Amino acid sequence: MKKILAIETSCDDTCAAVLDGDRILSDVISSQIDLHAKWGGVVPNLAKRAHEEKIGPIVEEALKRARVKIEEIDLIGITYGPGLAVALGVGIEKAKDLAKKYKKKLVAVNHIEGHILSNFLKNSRGKPERKIELPALVLTVSGGHSKIVLMKKIGKYEVKGETLDDAAGEALDKASKLMGLGYPGGAIIERLAEKGDEKFLDLPRPMKGRKGFDYSFSGLKTSFYYQIKDWSKEKIGKNFANLAASFQEAVFDSLLIRFEKAVDYYCPKSLMASGGVMANQNLRKRLKKLAKKRNLPLYLPWSKKLNTDNAAMIGVVAYYKAKRGEFVKNISKLDREPRAKL
Ligand code: KG4
Ligand code: ZN
Numbered sequence: 273m274k275k276i277l278a279i280e281t282s283c284d285d286t287c288a289a290v291l292d293g294d295r296i297l298s299d300v301i302s303s304q305i306d307l308h309a310k311w312g313g314v315v316p317n318l319a320k321r322a323h324e325e326k327i328g329p330i331v332e333e334a335l336k337r338a339r340v341k342i343e344e345i346d347l348i349g350i351t352y353g354p355g356l357a358v359a360l361g362v363g364i365e366k367a368k369d370l371a372k373k374y375k376k377k378l379v380a381v382n383h384i385e386g387h388i389l390s391n392f393l394k395n396s397r398g399k400p401e402r403k404i405e406l407p408a409l410v411l412t413v414s415g416g417h418s419k420i421v422l423m424k425k426i427g428k429y430e431v432k433g434e435t436l437d438d439a440a441g442e443a444l445d446k447a448s449k450l451m452g453l454g455y456p457g458g459a460i461i462e463r464l465a466e467k468g469d470e471k472f473l474d475l476p477r478p479m480k481g482r483k484g485f486d487y488s489f490s491g492l493k494t495s496f497y498y499q500i501k502d503w504s505k506e507k508i509g510k511n512f513a514n515l516a517a518s519f520q521e522a523v524f525d526s527l528l529i530r531f532e533k534a535v536d537y538y539c540p541k542s543l544m545a546s547g548g549v550m551a552n553q554n555l556r557k558r559l560k561k562l563a564k565k566r567n568l569p570l571y572l573p574w575s576k577k578l579n580t581d582n583a584a585m586i587g588v589v590a591y592y593k594a595k596r597g598e599f600v601k602n603i604s605k606l607d608r609e610p611r612a613k614l
Contacts, residue, residue: 274346274594277370278587279331281363282355282383283416284314286326287583290338290345294591295394297338299577299584302326305456312449316358323362331366334583342374347599349583349590352380352606354416364606371603378600379590386585387412387546388421388429390573393588400574405541408571411531411559414547414580415441415456418527420485420534423544426592432534433485440523441549443489447496447519451508461516462552468517473499475522477529485534492522524555528562535566542569551579 280287284304290297304322308314335342350367353360371378388410394400409432410421418440420433438446441458448457453464475495478488496519500508508515535543543563549555556572563570573579593599600606 274591275340275344276347276349276587276590276594277331277334277342277345278349278381278583278590279327279363279367280351280383280386280581280583280586281323281327281359282351282353283359283581284308284319285581286323286330287581287586288327288331288334289583289587290334290340291584291587291591292396294392294588295396295398296584296587297340297396298334299582300330300334300337301577301582302330309455312455313445314356316356319356320358320362323359327362327366331370342370345374345376347377347379347590347594349379349381349586350606351383351386351586353383355383368603368606377594378603378606379593379598380600380606381586381589381593383586384412384417384419385429385589387414388423388544389426389588389592390546390578390582390585391544391571392426393573393578393584395574402571404544404571405569407538407540408542408544409531409535409538409540410544410546411527411550412545412547413440413527413549415439415445415458417547418487418489420531422538422540427596432538433487433530435487435489437488437490438493440487440489440527441547443493443523444520444549446493447516450493450497450500451512451515452505453512456548458549458552461520462554464513464516465520465554466513468513468515470517470521472511472514473518475499475518477522477525479526480529485530485537487526487530489523489526492519492526520554524558527555528558532562532566535562535568540568542571544571546573546579548580551576
């Protein structure tokens, strides 16, 4: 096994983790939610400053909780994209400094591969033991992306569908903002939707019946906007639950209609899902039903915390990339690589 230090700063969470191979020894997150909440979304410069403040202490805390000294670390895994360039840069600088100072190997990790491989993480005792049957069809949905990926083996992925505009989590965040509710909106909408009527508003199911497996959520958001734009604050307030339930149902219908179609087309041996939106109990339940209907095993991250951004998922990708010898060749050049898009 290898001792890995992983760092993730692609958006609004400063994260560090220590792994022993694919086992999590520590997983520390400093969330900036309170900082961005009043702006209704992530403010790049505020995110950058907060990452700069927190990155040192968070890395130290991850090492301390894992009872591992930096000298004992074999390699460092770092997110190089996609994400917010100014935020990514802070983590990359930290990883480079540590790699140079302590002469460690560096592995550059794609954030989305991290979300996919979050299903391969184990706790410190090596649980759960999973034998994920491949090829797997993966639904990975967060605030920055919504993708259907065919995973042929670890490190070999084909994107079969993706959003043409907003990501699913982004759509939920925007709907929450339109109702005058907080950020991020996904969890707020989930809570409100529990007591609401999903048929209250008549909303479209974008891309239904279209060829291929891509998503689109901007039309749904626009329809939602036009239906409530002339409502008073009181009327919106009285109908929070119904509005949340209607919007959430439309987003999840859209996701699952396309995913089910892709399942039938690609005939995978198992299903996998991950990303912040998969923290939603309603979506998890619906996906479990779909898997049962198709008689396929379904894998979800075993802890809710592993759905949303974290560094453990970056560490497990680094572990598998290191096994294949995929290290950063020229550490000094890595700062040219923070990528908003990949
Ligand atoms: O994976 P993540 O932490 O960060 C990105 O890579 O974007 O995902 C954050 C997204 C946000 O849009 C948030 O609203 C959504 O995940 N989210 C949820 C829930 N918790 C977080 N969406 C629906 N239900 C939830 N419980
Ligand atoms: Zn993410």
